[in-house]
Amino acid sequence: MSQQIYQDRLTAAALRDRQPVVVLAGGLPGHPAYPTSAPLWSEARRLLEDKIELHVIESADVWKEAEDADFMKLSVFSSYLSGFIGSRFDGPVHLVGEDVAASYMAAFALAEPRLTASCTFISSSLALPGNGLLDHLLLDADDDKPASERVNGCLASLCRTGTLPLPAWQGPDDSYGRFNRLLVAEGGYEVRFWPEFRLRQEEALVRLAHWGMQRPCLVVAGSDDPLCPSAHSFALHRLLSQRERHAELVLFGHCGHFPQAEHPRRFADLFARFVESTLV
Amino acid sequence: MFAEKWTEIDGIRTRYFDEGDGHPIVFVHGGQYGGSGGSSASIWLDTAADLAGEFRVVAPDRLGQGFTDNPPRLEDYTIDASVAHTVALIRALGIGRCHLAGHSRGGFVVTQIAIDHPDLVSGITLVSSGTLSPGFARNHIVHANANAVSVRAGIRQGYERYFFNKALVTADRMAETTRLAGLPKIAEASAVMFDRAASSRYFVPSLQHGRVRLLRHLKRHGLACPAQLVWGLNDPTADPENGKILWDLFSAGKAHLELVVLNESGHFVYVEQREAFVRHLSGFVAGYLAGAF
Numbered sequence: 001m002s003q004q005i006y007q008d009r010l011t012a013a014a015l016r017d018r019q020p021v022v023v024l025a026g027g028l029p030g031h032p033a034y035p036t037s038a039p040l041w042s043e044a045r046r047l048l049e050d051k052i053e054l055h056v057i058e059s060a061d062v063w064k065e066a067e068d069a070d071f072m073k074l075s076v077f078s079s080y081l082s083g084f085i086g087s088r089f090d091g092p093v094h095l096v097g098e099d100v101a102a103s104y105m106a107a108f109a110l111a112e113p114r115l116t117a118s119c120t121f122i123s124s125s126l127a128l129p130g131n132g133l134l135d136h137l138l139l140d141a142d143d144d145k146p147a148s149e150r151v152n153g154c155l156a157s158l159c160r161t162g163t164l165p166l167p168a169w170q171g172p173d174d175s176y177g178r179f180n181r182l183l184v185a186e187g188g189y190e191v192r193f194w195p196e197f198r199l200r201q202e203e204a205l206v207r208l209a210h211w212g213m214q215r216p217c218l219v220v221a222g223s224d225d226p227l228c229p230s231a232h233s234f235a236l237h238r239l240l241s242q243r244e245r246h247a248e249l250v251l252f253g254h255c256g257h258f259p260q261a262e263h264p265r266r267f268a269d270l271f272a273r274f275v276e277s278t279l280v
Numbered sequence: 281m282f283a284e285k286w287t288e289i290d291g292i293r294t295r296y297f298d299e300g301d302g303h304p305i306v307f308v309h310g311g312q313y314g315g316s317g318g319s320s321a322s323i324w325l326d327t328a329a330d331l332a333g334e335f336r337v338v339a340p341d342r343l344g345q346g347f348t349d350n351p352p353r354l355e356d357y358t359i360d361a362s363v364a365h366t367v368a369l370i371r372a373l374g375i376g377r378c379h380l381a382g383h384s385r386g387g388f389v390v391t392q393i394a395i396d397h398p399d400l401v402s403g404i405t406l407v408s409s410g411t412l413s414p415g416f417a418r419n420h421i422v423h424a425n426a427n428a429v430s431v432r433a434g435i436r437q438g439y440e441r442y443f444f445n446k447a448l449v450t451a452d453r454m455a456e457t458t459r460l461a462g463l464p465k466i467a468e469a470s471a472v473m474f475d476r477a478a479s480s481r482y483f484v485p486s487l488q489h490g491r492v493r494l495l496r497h498l499k500r501h502g503l504a505c506p507a508q509l510v511w512g513l514n515d516p517t518a519d520p521e522n523g524k525i526l527w528d529l530f531s532a533g534k535a536h537l538e539l540v541v542l543n544e545s546g547h548f549v550y551v552e553q554r555e556a557f558v559r560h561l562s563g564f565v566a567g568y569l570a571g572a573f
Contacts, residue, residue, distance in 0.1 A: 223531065223539075234521060234541075241513055241543040248556060249520075253530070253537025265572035266536070273559050 018053040019275050020089045022081070026099025026123070028189065029060035029072070033154035037098060039169045040261040047268035052094075052275065057084065059101065072192045074200050078108050085115045092117040094275050099123050099227070099257070103197065106204045109213060118216040118278045120271065123228040123257050126201065127236035158257035160224045169261075205239070212243020216278040219248070220270070222255030222262065248274070282325055284347075289368045295347040296340035296369065297321055300332030303402070303569055304375045305561075307339040308366060310384025310411075313350070313357050313483060314470030316431070317438055318460035320346030323383075327550045330558040335565070338378075340369050342389070346460060350469045357469075357478035358486035359385075363392045370400055379565050381405040384517070384547065387412050392490065394505055395497055403506040403535075403568055405561055406526075408547050410518035412491065413526040422516050422547075432458050442547040444514040495529060502533020506568045509538070510560060512545035512552065536573035538564060 027037035038058040045054045062080045063072055070076040081104075085093055094117045097105025102124030109116040145153070148170055155165035217240045221233040230251055237249035250270060252259045260267045282297040307328060311319025321339035328337035341348035343365035344357070351357055366389055370378065379402050382390030387409025394401040410418065422441045428434035435457055439449045460466065473479040509527045511520040520541045527539045540560045545552035567573060 223528070223537070230524060234524070237541060237543075238513070245544045246556075247543040248560075249539075249541040250560075251524075251527075251539040253527070253539075254534070263536075263573055265570075266538075266567050269563050269567055269572060270560075273563050277555060277559055 018051060020093040021052050021054045021096060022085060022093050023054060023056045023096040024098065024101035024105050025056050025058045026101045028100065029063065033150055035151060040258050043264040044260045044268050047264055048272060051272050074104060074107065074196055077104055078111065081108055082112060082115065094118045096120040096122060097124065102126055103201045103204065107200045109215065110204055110207045113214065116215050118275065119213055120218040120220065121236060122260060123221050123225055124236055125228050125232040127239045128232050158226060159262060160222065160254055160256040161262045164262060208239055213240060214244060216246035217244055218274045220250050220259050222257060222259050223251050223253045224255060225257045227257050287372060289365055289372055292343060292349045292365060294340060294369060296338060297325065297328065298338045298373065300336045302335040303565065304336040304338060304378035305331060305565065306370060306375065306378050306380050308380060308382040308386035308389050309342060310386045311345055312385055313344040314466060314473040316461055317435060318457035320460050322456050326554060327558060331562060334562060338373065338375060340366065342366065344469050350465055354472060354476060354478050355482055357473060357482045359388060359490050360486050363389050367393055367397060377402050379403045381407065381561065383407040384409055385411045388494065392494055394503055395494065398504045401505050403565060405508045405510060405564065407510050408512055408515045408518065408549055413518045413522040418517050431461065435461055441516060443552060444544050444546040445552055448552055498529040499532060502530050503535060504533060506536040508540065508564045510540045510549055510557060512547060512549035513541050513543045514545060515547050517547050536568060
């Protein structure tokens with residue numbers, strides 16, 4: 001697609017009542033301590049609904065219908081996302097990737113720039129190869145506890161807001177039965193997920209370093225995030241800034257791993273203003 | 281274009297700009313007495329103009345800088361006198377509780393006011409303040425090996441080193457800065473600072489003692505009001521990571537904190553990333569006024 005057509009589509013998008021945004025929720029399907037985070041977007045979505053048409057995609061929902069051979073493969077996720085955007089929207093959408101899903105988002109945006117209006121990275125350790133500090137989550141997981149209690153304890157350890165987490169954040173336990181079964185049967189994340197994830201992440205880093213995202217980028221994180229220390233966000237912002245003038249970093253103080261849920265009103269306003277600023 | 285206004289603050293004839301309606305934002309520029317860079321409120325005017333539709337925007341020339349009179353006595357060439365002058369101006373203009381935005385050395389001024397006069401301050405924005413971030417600001421490196429052949433060329437060279445995008449060091453900007461730097465009162469302040477040693481006897485000690493006092497307070501108590509730090513990724517005087525270390529000191533308080541880093545901007549981030557700076561500042565102020573955090 002030529003730059004002019006891309007620009008026309010972006011302008012057309014700007015004229016719509018509500019901007020299309022697709023959020024790729026973080027979390028790890030079937031993970032014993034951190035299985036999901038789509039419900040953490042509920043409040044931000046409610047606050048943004050006048051300005052933004054916000055869709056939250058959870059990787060569990062993508063993969064749960066997949067054939068066994070495709071189960072937990074990022075390539076399946078990218079295909080799904082292409083179809084999702086192509087079938088619903090006339091032009092590019094604003095992408096938001098949270099946590100590990102920010103890495104999916106980057107890989108997708110680099111491969112599909114025509115579908116990408118901007119990229120927002122939430123609590124992402126993309127710039128540091130590997131999987132950040134996610135392994136540390138397992139250290140806190142108490143396998144003897146019921147799943148709901150275990151997940152609640154994990155989410156609580158990631159928040160810096162006393163009234164959180166909310167019960168609704170856990171999601172329905174039975175949604176993840178297949179993930180748990182397959183993960184246990186096939187060696188868990190180390191066999192199914194991380195090898196491809198790390199490969200795609202390395203590819204994304206190389207492409208970002210050489211060509212950049214060439215789309216406006218926003219990096220948001222919490223100052224007290226035990227999974228994604230602020231140094232990770234500084235590194236990501238510097239990487240994105242090498243090739244893209246419109247690259248912004250915002251850290252929230254007194255905030256853990258979930259800025260969109262821990263400071264939802266501030267996040268919603270910040271994000272809406274960022275999206276508006278990309279519309280030229 | 282905003283009109284210049286004048287008032288007298290404790291015998292000091294003071295220039296300021298004051299436009300718009302709404303919650304007041306007071307912009308405090310950087311630099312110091314006798315500085316050859318011609319620091320003044322004028323540097324904030326584009327930012328203030330962008331915000332005047334939503335806020336009351338006030339931008340004074342600090343004591344002994346821009347067109348504001350120099351301090352009357354040698355021993356008044358201190359950072360504390362600059363703080364006191366700014367507080368007196370806020371009271372004299374009846375501004376009331378306001379948001380303070382301070383750049384570089386102006387970051388010291390606004391943070392000190394927020395600590396000493398919490399009744400006057402609803403929140404602060406600190407912009408690229410190597411004065412407050414750890415270690416020494418690298419101004420001396422920025423200006424090292426200066427080889428300009430005239431005052432005008434020297435000012436331009438300094439600004440080009442401060443800016444990421446040299447094209448923004450425009451002829452208009454340099455004309456205003458050169459005009460200010462050429463004022464007899466600036467030459468007089470420079471003579472007091474360096475020939476009569478007000479700098480080494482009063483200004484630098486006041487800044488060093490004040491800085492330790494201020495940072496110690498932040499580490500123990502944080503700040504009672506919301507605080508936002510905005511930094512240029514390419515600031516040659518202090519890295520954004522240094523800003524982060526400063527920002528961490530604020531976290532002893534319970535008020536909301538934000539750190540914003542913007543790409544392709546040097547020391548004057550509000551000039552080089554004008555739209556983004558205004559967007560983040562107005563969003564932050566509007567956010568806490570609405571109780572968003």
